[in-house]
Structure formats: structure tokens, C-alpha cells
Amino acid sequence: MIEKTEAICIKISSFSKTSHIVSWLTDTHGLIQTVIKGAQRPKSWFIGQYDLFQTCEILFYTRSYNNLHIMKECTPLTQRDGFRTNWRSAALASYFCDLIYRSSFGNTHMPEYYKLLSTSLDALISHGPDTSIMSWYELNILLTNGLAPTLNNCTSCGITITDKPNYTFSIQQGGIICSNCSNKTNSNIISITPDILALLRNWQRTISPAAARNIKPTRKQTLAFRSLIGIFITYHLDINPVSRRAAIEISTV
Numbered sequence: 245m246i247e248k249t250e251a252i253c254i255k256i257s258s259f260s261k262t263s264h265i266v267s268w269l270t271d272t273h274g275l276i277q278t279v280i281k282g283a284q285r286p287k288s289w290f291i292g293q294y295d296l297f298q299t300c301e302i303l304f305y306t307r308s309y310n311n312l313h314i315m316k317e318c319t320p321l322t323q324r325d326g327f328r329t330n331w332r333s334a335a336l337a338s339y340f341c342d343l344i345y346r347s348s349f350g351n352t353h354m355p356e357y358y359k360l361l362s363t364s365l366d367a368l369i370s371h372g373p374d375t376s377i378m379s380w381y382e383l384n385i386l387l388t389n390g391l392a393p394t395l396n397n398c399t400s401c402g403i404t405i406t407d408k409p410n411y412t413f414s415i416q417q418g419g420i421i422c423s424n425c426s427n428k429t430n431s432n433i434i435s436i437t438p439d440i441l442a443l444l445r446n447w448q449r450t451i452s453p454a455a456a457r458n459i460k461p462t463r464k465q466t467l468a469f470r471s472l473i474g475i476f477i478t479y480h481l482d483i484n485p486v487s488r489r490a491a492i493e494i495s496t497v
């Protein structure tokens with residue numbers, strides 16, 4: 245059976261001396277892998293037809309027994325050449341793709357993922373390696389998985405959280421907990437300041453990565469946010485991508 249779809253190239257590996265395995269986030273089939281036979285031969289028809297971070301139209305023969313399909317045709321639609329010259333943005337793009345790759349459990353098709361990655365890569369091309377784009381992206385990955393931090397009500401008893409000097413946040417319970425519940429819980433709790441809670445709320449309700457750039461955290465706030473969300477992602481998505489640390493280090497050089 246032959247399928248055709250739009251797809252973003254998120255990972256390229258060697259399969260043999262001449263072939264590639266390419267992982268794609270597709271518009272219609274979720275995360276898939278294709279074998280591109282002869283891709284590394286000098287006269288291959290596929291040379292120049294795909295690269296990391298590009299959106300392509302792909303035509304492939306489906307193979308159901310191992311989810312490793314056979315590429316028939318591939319045509320670039322959005323090449324995003326800016327990543328070739330802006331290595332800081334490329335480091336963030338690599339992390340964005342890696343996070344999708346690692347959090348696509350069982351290759352379940354989640355249509356929101358495709359739009360999320362596409363718009364975020366475009367935002368990196370347009371605006372460079374912006375911290376707010378990365379923060380927005382991470383919160384939306386969690387949101388798409390139904391794991392967004394609870395920020396307005398206590399995750400234990402549900403009461404509305406009111407303003408006070410500091411808040412308690414439970415990684416295990418997935419958000420803010422009230423002082424009454426924090427005295428009873430056995431889970432590890434973290435104290436967060438009102439400005440960090442406000443940042444989380446702002447990014448969580450912002451609808452696009454471009455709009456997220458209007459939120460300008462201080463360096464101290466950025467560090468606090470990264471630490472909190474890094475722990476949150478590791479715990480709830482059960483992954484600890486090395487690419488996150490590399491992306492942060494490279495994009496802030």
C-alpha cells in the first residue's frame with residue numbers, strides 16, 4: 245500500500261553503507277521511520293530531497309510488521325535553510341525534534357504535535373534561538389500529552405490558589421498545592437516565587453511561539469524556570485534528553 249503525506253524530517257541514521265533510516269513526524273501518521281535505499285550513493289535520486297528540519301511531501305510503501313516503511317518519492321516543501329548558518333537555532337531545533345521523538349509513545353498519532361513542531365521551527369528561523377520559544381514549546385509538549393502543570397488550583401484538593409509570598413509545587417503531583425495539602429503530602433515539594441508562577445501561567449496561555457517572545461524573563465527567572473521544567477519533563481515524560489542540556493549551553497553562548 246502506498247501512502248502520501250507531509251512530514252518533518254527529525255532524525256537521519258545510516259542503515260547500511262548506502263542507505264538511510266529517516267524518522268519523520270507526519271501530518272497524518274504520527275511518527276514513522278522510512279528506509280531510503282541508496283540515499284548515500286553519489287547519483288541517488290534522493291540527494292537534496294530531504295534534510296533535518298525540512299518539511300517534505302513523502303510517498304512511501306507501508307510495512308506494518310516493523311513500522312519501517314520504504315520511501316518511494318520525497319520532495320522538499322519548506323527547506324528552512326536558516327538552520328545551516330545559525331547553529332544556535334539549529335541546536336534548539338535538534339532538541340525540539342528529539343523531544344518529539346522521545347515523547348511519541350507507541351507512535352500514536354497526535355495531530356497537534358505536527359503543527360507544534362512546524363510552527364516552532366519556523367519561529368526559530370524567523371526570530372533566532374529565543375529562550376521564550378523554547379519555554380513555550382516545552383509547556384506545549386506537556387499540554388499535548390495531557391501533562392501540563394496545574395497552576396491555578398491545588399492539585400490535591402482543588403481549591404483556588406490565592407496570592408501569597410511563595411507557592412509550593414509538587415513535581416510528582418503535577419503542579420501547585422495549597423499550604424494545607426503541602427503539610428500532609430509525602431511527595432517532594434519545591435518553593436516557587438510568584439514571578440515564576442506568573443511566567444508559567446503566561447507561557448501556558450500564549451497561543452503561538454511568536455507571541456511567546458513578548459514575555460521577557462530575567463536571567464534569574466529563566467534559570468529557575470529551566471530547572472523546574474527540566475525536572476518536570478524528566479519525571480512525567482520519563483525521559484532525560486541530553487539534547488536539552490546541549491541546546492541550552494549552545495543557544496546561550
Ligand SMILES: [Zn+2]
Pocket residue numbers: 398399400401402403421422423424425426
Ligand atoms: Zn490543597
